[in-house]
Amino acid sequence: MKIKYTILNGCYxxxxxxxxxxxxxxxxxxxxxxxxxxxxxxxIDGEINPCRGCDYCQIKNPGICAIKDSVDLILKxxxxxxxxxxxxPIQFGCCNALTKHFIDRTxxxxxxxxxxxxxxxxxxxxxxxxxxxYVIGIEPERSIENRQVFKDFIRNCNVSAVSEEFKVTIISxxxxxxxxxxxxx
Numbered sequence: 001m002k003i004k005y006t007i008l009n010g011c012y013x014x015x016x017x018x019x020x021x022x023x024x025x026x027x028x029x030x031x032x033x034x035x036x037x038x039x040x041x042x043x044i045d046g047e048i049n050p051c052r053g054c055d056y057c058q059i060k061n062p063g064i065c066a067i068k069d070s071v072d073l074i075l076k077x078x079x080x081x082x083x084x085x086x087x088x089p090i091q092f093g094c095c096n097a098l099t100k101h102f103i104d105r106t107x108x109x110x111x112x113x114x115x116x117x118x119x120x121x122x123x124x125x126x127x128x129x130x131x132x133x134y135v136i137g138i139e140p141e142r143s144i145e146n147r148q149v150f151k152d153f154i155r156n157c158n159v160s161a162v163s164e165e166f167k168v169t170i171i172s173x174x175x176x177x178x179x180x181x182x183x184x185x
Contacts, residue, residue, distance in 0.1 A: 005029070005038035005184075006081040006131070008074070010088040010099030012044055017140045018089050021171055025087060025136065025180065032184045039077050043098050046070030051104040058112035063126055071105045079109070083132045084163075085183065090139040090170065093149025106159045117161050125162040133163040134183045137170040 007029065011018040029038060047069040056066035065071060078084050086102075088095035095103070109130070110123035135154050139146060151168045160166045169179040 004082045005033060005085060006077045006083075007038060007040045007085045007087065008078075008099075008102065009040065009042045009044075010086060010096060010102065011138065012089075012096070012098070015089070018138050021138045022087060024177065025171075028177070028180050029184055039081070041074060041077065043074075043102055046074065048074075048098065048101045048105065050101050051107060055112070057108035058110075062111075063108045065105065065108050067105075071102070074102070075106065075108065078106075078131065079127065081131050083134065083183075085134045085136060087136045087138065090137040090146055090150050093146045094153050095137070095150075103157055103159060110158055110162070120156055120161065122156075122161040123158045130159075130162045130164060133160055133166040135160075135166070135168045136180075136183075137168065139170055139172045142172045 009022055011022050013019055026040065029040070048071055049067050049069050052067065054066055057064055060066070086095075086099060088099035094100065107123070109126055111126050113124040114121050115124045116122075137147075137150050137154075139150075147170055150170070154160050154166070154168050167183065169176070169183060171177065171179070
């Protein structure tokens with residue numbers, strides 16, 4: 001069976017609130033999906049170095065990153081699924097550094113050309129089709145300002161802009177788990 005979902009967990013395991021939320025998401029996914037229909041990837045388990053901005057993936061060897069770490073394999077899994085789900089804590093209206101490193105490292109998926117989409121300048125996609133992208137932000141305390149900044153950040157990422165569809169769900173409390181039903185079909 002072809003992998004339908006790739007779940008990328010960008011949470012660290014040192015925050016009990018995040019760990020609890022991630023465990024609940026993982027349980028929900030395992031109850032809804034067949035085991036061979038998804039890949040669960042804990043980003044903390046891999047080696048994800050920050051992007052150097054060297055443009056190797058754009059100029060020297062298009063589509064291939066110069067940094068040899070876990071990202072190449074993760075990008076292959078990302079591009080081969082129908083739906084990608086990124087789970088990240090919300091920190092100061094943004095994702096954490098681990099998740100941000102991954103998002104920055106998606107640059108090989110794009111061409112070195114800028115295009116405008118919905119009034120925003122983005123990099124042009126290298127491929128004809130990208131998976132749907134759902135981002136789950138975990139926020140222990142509801143902050144309308146942080147939520148809006150986070151949603152804007154995700155919306156303006158190249159990887160969101162080229163996705164067939166993207167949604168942002170923010171979980172702060174029990175009632176927010178109802179939103180997972182809309183993401184996992």
